[in-house]
Amino acid sequence: MMDKKQSFLSFLMVMVLTFMLPMNALGAPGNDAPQEPAYxxxxxxxxxxxxxxxxxxxxxxxxxxxxxxxxxxxxxxxxxxxxxxxxxxxxxxxxxxxxxxxxxxxxxxxxxxx
The missing domain is CATH 3.10.450.390 (Protein of unknown function DUF3889)
Structure with a gap:
């Protein structure tokens, strides 16, 4: 029974990290202001x-x-x-x-x- 619980928790952590990391990377504020085009x-x-x-x-x-x-x-x-x-x-x-x-x-x- 413990193996199923650990397996489920591992799966849950992987899913959470899979969805949270890309959001964090895209939503993180930075100094990358949009640059004006050359024209x-x-x-x-x-x-x-x-x-x-x-x-x-x-x-x-x-x-x-x-x-x-x-x-x-x-x-x-x-x-x-x-x-x-x-x-x-x-x-x-x-x-x-x-x-x-x-x-x-x-x-x-x-x-x-x-």
Whole structure:
């Protein structure tokens, strides 16, 4: 009878530890704050530039399309969706900058219906 009781207690401990350890690992507070994506700085600039170019319209959506990099230049591309008084439309914005210095060299806008 004692063997069944010990066996049950061992099984119970294994089950408790199996469920408690992963919860502890996931729920433990730490210094691991979520990091900002690499494109976040350029996304803020894209929103500022679009708001300056279209001051009457409201930015209602934002998408990071991607990044292209060569030896000297990087291009961050974003698509923003704007809501105007009479229409909704998209603006694709390319921010060109020096890869080493991050100095902006050009900003291009293209309106789109999708």
């Amino acid at each position: 976040a700085k350029w996304g803020r600039i894209a929103v500022q530039e679009v708001k300056a170019k279209y001051p009457e319209d409201k930015v209602v959506d934002y998408l990071h399309v991607g990044r292209k990099t060569d030896d000297q230049e990087t291009i961050e591309t974003f698509k923003l969706w704007l809501e105007g008084k009479t229409k909704e439309f998209g603006v694709v914005i390319d921010i060109h900058f020096d890869t080493d210095t991050e100095k902006i060299t050009n900003i291009q806008f293209k309106e789109t219906s999708r």
